[in-house]
Amino acid sequence: MSDNAVQMKHIVKEFNGFKANNDINLELKKGEILALLGENGAGKSTLMNILSGVLIPTSGEIKINDTIIKFKSAADAKENGIGMVYQHFMLEKSFTVLENIILGHEPTKGIFLNLKKAKQKVLALSKQYGLSVDLNSKVEDITIAQQQKVEILKVLYRGANILIFDEPTAVLTPQEITEFIKILKGLSKEGRSIILITHKLEEIKAVANRVTIIRSGKSVGTFNVAQVSDAKMAELMVGRHVNMKLEKKKSQLGNEVLSVKDLKVKENRGNLAIKDLSFEVKSGEILGIAGIDGNGQDELVEAITGLRQVSSGKIKIQNQDITNQKVRKITEAGVATIPADRQKYGLVLQMSLVKNLVLQNYYHPPYSRHKIINFKNMNLHAKKLINMFDIRAANEDMAAGELSGGNQQKIIIARELNKNSNLIIAFQPTRGLDVGAIEYIHKQLLKARAAGKAILLISYELDEIMQLSDRILVLHNGQKSGEVTPQSTNETELGLLMTGIK
Numbered sequence: 001m002s003d004n005a006v007q008m009k010h011i012v013k014e015f016n017g018f019k020a021n022n023d024i025n026l027e028l029k030k031g032e033i034l035a036l037l038g039e040n041g042a043g044k045s046t047l048m049n050i051l052s053g054v055l056i057p058t059s060g061e062i063k064i065n066d067t068i069i070k071f072k073s074a075a076d077a078k079e080n081g082i083g084m085v086y087q088h089f090m091l092e093k094s095f096t097v098l099e100n101i102i103l104g105h106e107p108t109k110g111i112f113l114n115l116k117k118a119k120q121k122v123l124a125l126s127k128q129y130g131l132s133v134d135l136n137s138k139v140e141d142i143t144i145a146q147q148q149k150v151e152i153l154k155v156l157y158r159g160a161n162i163l164i165f166d167e168p169t170a171v172l173t174p175q176e177i178t179e180f181i182k183i184l185k186g187l188s189k190e191g192r193s194i195i196l197i198t199h200k201l202e203e204i205k206a207v208a209n210r211v212t213i214i215r216s217g218k219s220v221g222t223f224n225v226a227q228v229s230d231a232k233m234a235e236l237m238v239g240r241h242v243n244m245k246l247e248k249k250k251s252q253l254g255n256e257v258l259s260v261k262d263l264k265v266k267e268n269r270g271n272l273a274i275k276d277l278s279f280e281v282k283s284g285e286i287l288g289i290a291g292i293d294g295n296g297q298d299e300l301v302e303a304i305t306g307l308r309q310v311s312s313g314k315i316k317i318q319n320q321d322i323t324n325q326k327v328r329k330i331t332e333a334g335v336a337t338i339p340a341d342r343q344k345y346g347l348v349l350q351m352s353l354v355k356n357l358v359l360q361n362y363y364h365p366p367y368s369r370h371k372i373i374n375f376k377n378m379n380l381h382a383k384k385l386i387n388m389f390d391i392r393a394a395n396e397d398m399a400a401g402e403l404s405g406g407n408q409q410k411i412i413i414a415r416e417l418n419k420n421s422n423l424i425i426a427f428q429p430t431r432g433l434d435v436g437a438i439e440y441i442h443k444q445l446l447k448a449r450a451a452g453k454a455i456l457l458i459s460y461e462l463d464e465i466m467q468l469s470d471r472i473l474v475l476h477n478g479q480k481s482g483e484v485t486p487q488s489t490n491e492t493e494l495g496l497l498m499t500g501i502k
């Protein structure tokens with residue numbers, strides 16, 4: 001017996017002739033944490049979907065504990081001890097946490113469900129691994145981080161020894177990531193073997209033993225994490241040198257573009273989420289909003305973009321009052337938005353890339369004239385953006401839902417940065433992007449700033465806020481807890497302001 005839990009050899013996966021995996025090798029040792037690193041569209045999710053039985057490989061061999069196996073379904077893979085937490089969660093929102101965990105796998109007592117026994121088992125697991133979550137809550141009422149714990153419990157409950165996590169930290173805040181990393185370490189200490197997909201090099205450094213790097217569907221190699229630097233990892237995955245430090249010119253401030261005055265906005269349960277907030281953003285300026293997730297960021301963005309009712313106060317774009325106006329009116333006033341939830345607001349997944357790249361804009365020239373749509377111009381526009389933003393797609397007619405997660409994000413960014421706008425609202429713009437793509441998007445945001453656009457950047461990544469912002473407004477509990485500049489502050493001070501300490 002070797003010490004391998006998993007061996008994948010010469011894996012190939014084709015989608016209509018396109019090779020998403022083109023001869024990939026991967027070995028996971030028993031009890032180790034292996035990071036899987038690669039650019040957006042490199043083939044990571046595809047490879048892991050093959051290991052978890054969701055996709056059948058075109059060719060190649062898989063061994064689990066030294067035995068060759070051929071999975072026909074996800075159920076097959078589960079039987080063999082493989083559990084995967086997917087990039088987009090798959091929970092039944094209207095069911096409770098406990099129901100979700102035991103769904104389809106209930107222990108029976110005669111013909112009756114032995115709920116008590118199931119619950120005891122879940123409680124024991126949750127205690128053992130520090131996965132605390134209220135079992136009786138409905139999934140729709142708990143946070144994303146808690147939903148992730150439910151997904152992990154679900155996989156453990158089914159007895160998985162080989163755990164796969166597909167970008168688990170992309171949806172978590174820095175505080176939640178620290179907790180998640182502890183959970184991962186605990187799981188590995190108990191002897192589980194783990195594959196972790198992440199674009200964050202510092203996470204790989206913090207938890208992984210080894211890292212397997214893939215590029216354009218091919219293996220690049222596997223390295224001991226202790227012996228490879230961040231810069232080297234980035235270079236191996238992108239195939240060129242990545243500049244991790246941005247060059248930022250002095251800002252040229254112009255007129256006031258966005259003005260928010262005495263704003264009050266309620267959250268879903270009717271409590272004030274934004275309690276009296278005032279600020280403005282000028283042309284040529286990037287205003288960063290720093291804060292811990294859940295301090296009013298969602299409600300603020302929804303209020304400005306017309307998705308949520310404003311209780312009182314005023315929002316103006318270039319002196320035009322847009323408070324409580326319709327979404328279309330606000331877009332027409334020159335607001336471009338990169339939303340935090342790309343699948344909910346940013347894209348129509350079943351529609352083509354061509355159409356997704358002109359959403360909200362298709363009724364303007366050059367895409368349409370006198371109500372007649374000009375398909376040729378729409379196609380040209382799509383081809384141009386796909387090329388500029390290096391969107392990895394088979395062609396421009398494929399459905400947005402068939403793109404990899406990061407490339408879906410790039411579609412939204414390409415569309416929003418290229419539309420005629422005065423204000424760009426960028427909410428977690430680089431979530432799920434690889435380091436090369438982040439570098440490019442950051443440069444594009446600085447280019448928009450140089451072109452005189454006003455940019456409101458809301459991000460949970462302090463690095464991103466510090467690198468891009470001209471001014472930083474710290475949001476705590478729906479109020480401004482401080483206003484600083486990147487030159488005058490540091491991460492410690494920001495951290496304190498974010499918890500409301502002045």
Ligand SMILES: Nc1ncnc2c1ncn2[C@@H]1O[C@H](COP(=O)(O)OP(=O)(O)OP(=O)(O)O)[C@@H](O)[C@H]1O
Pocket residue numbers: 015018020038039040041042043044045046047392393394402403404405406407432
């Ligand atoms: N069902 C599908 N039909 C057609 N092409 C697909 C399908 N699923 C994936 N692809 C293509 O396969 C390639 C690899 O996608 P995959 O999702 O594995 O990338 P990834 O490495 O996980 O990227 P990301 O970091 O952006 O999540 C992409 O070019 C994608 O468009």
Ligand SMILES: [Mg+2]
Pocket residue numbers: 044045046087166404405406
């Ligand atoms: Mg992916």
